[in-house]
Structure formats: C-alpha cells, structure tokens
Amino acid sequence: VSDSAAKVPSKILDLMDGFKASKALFVASKLKMFDHLKKRSPLNAVDIANEIGTSVCGTERLLDACAALGLLEKTPQGYSNTDSANTYLASDGEYSLHGYIIHSNDHLWPLFTHLESAVKEGSRQNHRAFGKKTEDLFNDYYQSQEVKQRFMAAMHSIAHLTARDVATAFDLSEFKTACDLGGCTGALAHELTQIYPHMKVTVFDLPEVIANSSCFQPSERYTAPVTFVSGDFFTDDLPEADLYILSRVLHDWPDEKIHVLLNKISTVCRPGCGILLAEMILDDEKKNRSTALLQSLNMLVQTEGKERSGSEYRGLLEEHGFSKVKIKLTGNFVLLAAPHIDIAEKSVF
Ligand code: SAM
Known part of the structure; x- marks a missing residue:
C-alpha cells in the first residue's frame, strides 16, 4: 500500500x-x-x-x-x-432545541433534498418539497395550524437559546422602549425585559403569529409583561419605539424588500433611536464560517433571502441613514451568531 x-x-x-x-x-x-x-x-x-x-x-x-x-x-x-x-x-x-429539530426533520430535510434544483435554478424549492407554490414563505407556514405551530416552536427554541447573547451584545439600557419586528413568540422580548427592567418591549408580527403567541408562555422568571401587536411590517404602521429589533428577519428577504423595511423604520425613527440586527454574519470573503454559509443554502432552498456579511449589512443600514454601525460576534454556536447594532443619533436625517 x-x-x-x-x-x-x-x-x-x-x-x-x-x-x-x-x-x-x-x-x-x-x-x-x-x-x-x-x-x-x-x-x-x-x-x-x-x-x-x-x-x-x-x-x-x-x-x-x-x-x-x-x-x-x-x-x-x-x-x-x-x-x-x-x-x-x-x-x-x-434550552430545548426539540422544536428546531422537528422543524429540521419535517421541513428543512425535504427542502434540502431539492438543493440540487435550488442551485440549478437559483430559487426556493417549496413547491417541489411540499407540492404547492405560494408567493410568500410565511403564507406557506401559516396556512396550516400544524405547520405554523411547528415553525413557531422552532423559532422559539433558537430564540430562547440565543436571546441572552443578543440582548447583552451591546448595552441597550439607554432605550426606554423597544419593538421586536417579526418577534414571533416573544422569546427575545422577554429576555430584554429581564435584562433591562425599565424597557417596555413590544412584539410586532403577522396576525396569525400573534394569535398563537399565548401557546408559548415564558418561564416564571420572566415577570415583566410584553405587549403583542399584530400587523405587516411592509404595509402597516410600526409601533413607536426607541429601539427597533430585527432578529433573523432580514435574512428572509432580498435587498429590495429590505430597503422597504429599513426605509419604514428610518422614517419613524427619532433622533437617538437605534436599530439592533441579530443575524448570522458571513465573513467578507465568504470563505469561512461554514455554519453561516450552510445557513445561506438553507435560505436559498426556502426563501428569497440569504445570509450576508457585516459589510453588506452595514451598507444596507447606511443607505437608510443609520450611521455608527457596530458589529459584534457573539460566538453563539447556532444561528444568531452576530448581532449588529446602530445607535445612530439620526443627525444624518
Ligand atoms: N425574530 C424571531 C427569531 O429571531 O427567532 C423570528 C424570526 S422568523 C425567521 C421571521 C419572523 O418574521 C416570523 O415570526 C414571521 O412571522 C415574521 N414576519 C414575516 N413577515 C412579516 C411581516 N410582513 N410583518 C410582520 N412580521 C413578519
């Protein structure tokens, strides 16, 4: 030999x-x-x-x-x-990941069996995996109560696991009110109320999600109330807040939709307002961080979005007047690897 x-x-x-x-x-x-x-x-x-x-x-x-x-x-x-x-x-x-594991088995696994088609076609494969074609990823999830429950349980498990790292990546104590856009079950919102007892936190999400949010009761250690408001962040008025949070929301969307959303946030932001993003962050050359790169394939098979690098997020934010962008890698092993904040003074507006 x-x-x-x-x-x-x-x-x-x-x-x-x-x-x-x-x-x-x-x-x-x-x-x-x-x-x-x-x-x-x-x-x-x-x-x-x-x-x-x-x-x-x-x-x-x-x-x-x-x-x-x-x-x-x-x-x-x-x-x-x-x-x-x-x-x-x-x-x-x-810190059960059971919800995310079941979502991985029942939803992501069938989608990944069509990765080859996704790569050839450059688009989502929900129609191949589940035999239906809808315009919007979240319509797919929320048409059936069972699928919606499963998706929310998956988001809840990851958000609960990573919430403390996201909430403490930056000192947010100067913000008196926060609105978690696409905040789903409120897992991050509850963590914020615990870490910043003076912060009033609102979760804003689609009506189907808000209607189901009471199924995900926070543990007894979360005593401060969180307000849940339903609406569509692309078309409805956003609740007023000092801090807007987008946790694993931007990766669901292409740049055009992100511009619509960031423009809306920037329009309602007053001086001193901030925006906190929590996303996996690719390295600039897109050659390391395999977890984030694999997650970007995950976005390819099911959304029109993708994972982005810190410079890409910085560029998107700066186009809407959010300056002073700070990026911090939390090192969290899965999904929310890198929250990203701008505590802009809005002087650029
Ligand atoms: N922020 C949560 C987290 O970090 O676990 C959930 C992230 S999940 C990938 C995206 C969230 O955005 C879902 O809860 C979804 O319902 C919400 N969403 C999607 N489109 C929306 C819209 N047009 N208006 C409001 N919320 C929306």
Whole structure:
C-alpha cells in the first residue's frame, strides 16, 4: 500500500456521514426517546421500544448510534440521557432545541433534498418539497395550524437559546422602549425585559403569529409583561419605539424588500433611536464560517433571502441613514451568531 493510498480523508468521510447522524438525532427526537429517558433511566432497548411502540432491533440500533454520537450514555444497565440531552434535546429541557429539530426533520430535510434544483435554478424549492407554490414563505407556514405551530416552536427554541447573547451584545439600557419586528413568540422580548427592567418591549408580527403567541408562555422568571401587536411590517404602521429589533428577519428577504423595511423604520425613527440586527454574519470573503454559509443554502432552498456579511449589512443600514454601525460576534454556536447594532443619533436625517 502506498503512502497516499493509506491516508484516510476523515473530513470528507465525516461529511459523507453527516446526514445519517442528523437523521438519527431527528428520529430519536421525533420518537421522544430523550423525553422518555429524562423521565426514567437507565432503560434498555426493549423498555424503550415498548414505551414508544417501535421495533426492538431498530430501537436498539438507533440508541446505540445516539450513544456513539455522544447524545446518550450506555452502561450494562441500559441507556441514559447525557446532561446535554436533558438540557437541549428533551422537549421540556431548559434550552430545548426539540422544536428546531422537528422543524429540521419535517421541513428543512425535504427542502434540502431539492438543493440540487435550488442551485440549478437559483430559487426556493417549496413547491417541489411540499407540492404547492405560494408567493410568500410565511403564507406557506401559516396556512396550516400544524405547520405554523411547528415553525413557531422552532423559532422559539433558537430564540430562547440565543436571546441572552443578543440582548447583552451591546448595552441597550439607554432605550426606554423597544419593538421586536417579526418577534414571533416573544422569546427575545422577554429576555430584554429581564435584562433591562425599565424597557417596555413590544412584539410586532403577522396576525396569525400573534394569535398563537399565548401557546408559548415564558418561564416564571420572566415577570415583566410584553405587549403583542399584530400587523405587516411592509404595509402597516410600526409601533413607536426607541429601539427597533430585527432578529433573523432580514435574512428572509432580498435587498429590495429590505430597503422597504429599513426605509419604514428610518422614517419613524427619532433622533437617538437605534436599530439592533441579530443575524448570522458571513465573513467578507465568504470563505469561512461554514455554519453561516450552510445557513445561506438553507435560505436559498426556502426563501428569497440569504445570509450576508457585516459589510453588506452595514451598507444596507447606511443607505437608510443609520450611521455608527457596530458589529459584534457573539460566538453563539447556532444561528444568531452576530448581532449588529446602530445607535445612530439620526443627525444624518
Ligand atoms: N425574530 C424571531 C427569531 O429571531 O427567532 C423570528 C424570526 S422568523 C425567521 C421571521 C419572523 O418574521 C416570523 O415570526 C414571521 O412571522 C415574521 N414576519 C414575516 N413577515 C412579516 C411581516 N410582513 N410583518 C410582520 N412580521 C413578519
């Protein structure tokens, strides 16, 4: 065997396997294995298969794969959750990602099977994945109560996980009122009220979302009220606020729509108002930060938007008079990697 033949391209092999590991995590989550093991453990494969109504041979293989991936612990007595499975994978874990995992399995997975068409055509693939063609991504989500609930649960889980980093990336204490545009379940809004007790926070989102927001009650540690207002941020008046927040909203849209939205915000901003963006940020050369680059493919398969670099966001903001743009990378592992603020004095207007 020659030297070059003996080298194993482990990175490539890991990538080839990545989808199997993702799917194992998704299926174990969907079957609520981590919930069962949080309630009672250790359990063996027969116990778990009986509880969830699956085959023993399939269940055992999935449990072993999850243990080998570091999601479960396996001992001669059976399987138990790791601490991180209790916190992030059980559906009632403190920072549960269950909602986002189910969304990944049921929604993103079918869309990604059409990545090849998305790349060839340069456009979203919702019609191929789900057999329907609507103009607007959010119409797709909100037509069915089940899909809407799933989407909101996904947004909630990520927003809750990342809210503290976003809320504390900059000192926002000078702002007395904030409006989280597209603020969905209010996860970030509740965190803001805790960190800035004097801040009055409003969540503004589409009527279908606001009607469902009471399904996502904040934990008891959030005592300050958040106001929910329904409307369309492209066409309706925006609530008055000192600070406007767009968290993972701009990445859903092409530049033309972003200009409409930023123009509206800039028109209602008074001197001293600010805007806080929370987005994944690509590096300027778009060659590192693979999580953000993969997320941009995620936007390709389902939206007309994309992830952007810090300079691109800076350029968009400056076109609407938001100067003094500061960018801070929070280093958060998933999705909200880089909030981005402008506490412009509006002197440019
Ligand atoms: N900000 C939340 C977060 O960080 O998790 C949710 C982000 S989600 C990707 C985009 C949000 O924008 C959804 O809640 C959606 O309903 C809302 N949205 C989309 N179009 C909207 C519109 N025209 N007016 C108001 N909200 C809108």
